[in-house]
Amino acid sequence: MPDSKQMPERDRTIGKKALLEVRELRKYFPIRKGIFGRETEQVKAVDGVSFDVFEQETLGLVGESGCGKSTTGNTILQLLTPTSGTVRYDGVELTTLDGKKLRQMRQHIQMIFQNPYASLNPRLTVSQIVSEPLNTFRPQMSKRERQEIVQEMLQLVGLNPAFINRYPHEFSGGQRQRIGIARALTLDPAFIVCDEPIAALDVSIQAQVVNLLRRLQKQLGLTYLFISHDLSMVRFISDRIAVMYLGKLVEVADKDTLYNNALHPYSQALLSAVPVANPKRERNRQQIILQGDVPSPANPPSGCNFNTRCPVAIDRCFVEEPALREVETGHWCACHLVD
């Protein structure tokens, strides 16, 4: 288990203030069986995750499907109630806030979703979608002021403000994602969880959206938690990266350290599995091909949960769970084989 008391102290050596502090966060989903709906098992989607996100940085959270990265994002935002653990945003503990106070906090923390086709209401116009947060949080605002904000937001994300009365189906995927970003920015938040914001887009459009997110970060001083399975895009946009496997963090480091000197065998395999658009390099590089599949999070292996696929596992890995330890300043890894 990571030492939760020690972690913030050490991390601050990087010299930034932690805007979000997540400690020992857990989210278990019950599996109910039988006619009485008896709880027989639990899916440990997020199983004791601790990390900080510093002000104005991008922390990339990477992992494969089912590793719990999106659940982590949803649990941080309290869209899912955590099973245990704490989430402090700017000094305020979110897990114990009551409904009304939590709602107020939501102005500062926003989310951009993966699927721009499902996350916009098809019956609302762009203007209604982008101004909706204002109806909730700024009810006293006049119609004209609202329209001005909507126009400003659309310009900010690179959409023609003349499209204000169109409906989502009239836009392409990339444009829809821009509408989703405009909506997230309406209340001038400081922190945005980006949950696979480019996964549903074509390659040439992905670059447009990533550039936009980076520009907005600089312009508005935003802090991002960028959840993705695309390791090359994560490298481009992130300052630091956390690698997740089966509900736990296996490695956290700044991006150059991670890409040049990954220590955890899973991080190494994950990086090596990414195909490179360069035929000569692709032919000559040594790939680590992992055997087997990810085990079920309802029944994770004992000891280190990567031991079923790890190419270098030793006896100790099957009995003792490795803690996420700081192996050098700012570089955390959970592996018995790393000193």
Add this chain to the structure above:
Amino acid sequence: MAHLLDVENLQTEFHTSEGVVKAVNGISYTLEEGGILGIVGESGSGKSVSVLSLLKLLPQPPALIKDGAATFDGRDLLAMTDKEIRAVRGNEIAIIFQDPMTSLNPIMKIGKQIGEALELHMGMNESDARQRTIELLNHVGIPMAEQRIDQYPHQLSGGMRQRVMIALGLSCNPRLLIADEPTTALDVTIQAQIIALVRGLQEETGMAVIWITHDLGVIAGLADQVIVMYSGYVVEYAAVDDLFENPRHPYTLGLLSSLPEMGDDETEELQTIRGTPPDLINLPPGCPFAPRCDYVIERCLAENPPLTTVQNPADPGVEGQTAHLAACWVNVDTGQAR
């Protein structure tokens, strides 16, 4: 060496209530026996439709194969009757799809699904087919094949289901395997497993492969020849090294430079291709890429450039050395008309 597959001027349209969608607009390519051809393009570029047309796997109507010929081993696939093409499909040409869950029968044990193909195409009896199925499942790296054979698709993971699809595809020793985005729905570590598997099987059996993807990285590691498609046209066609080292079409150039390169130093901004692909119902006159192109000249707006040789092979005598073709009026090195 003889061509295994010769596609000439293939044109496929969809007749919808909104108009005629011109999905594939006259594409031509050849595939050698044992070659690996990559087809790259974004959604809507016609890459899947172009191969589904070959095997008559598109419902007609709404689809209409307007023109073209596809000679496979001396026979024209497009001129075949349904019965004739059925004998080719699954037998000499196998196809695996993106989503193995929707392409396997959910209420049939996986062993039965593969066994059925063997009984139908190879004329095996039930027990021989079962034995061969276990061998095939072992071959594609499914552990405990004897037990797995009696499981249903939902009991397998995504990667395992794709292995079952590959086993099914390989069951009749095809001469051509068509893989339509087979790893897009899979995680990267599983994708790496599947690519290594197909590459190994290709070397072992000598079958030819057409691999369709939007991922240039996958193509780089797998293909010998690459076709880049845009709006139903082939815009570039070259040997894999030529294409990545010396892209001649502005679209290919744009795609390659919009990738953040792993292992390279970061840049401030990613290169982008502005705008979005054109509507296939109302294709612009001239080059379909012209509205998004940085190299556009007047001619591009009026006349669609044909696919022409931009560079002859360094040594035409060497097998696998082919000309580099591109459909562009402009020389991307100079920015001038060629």
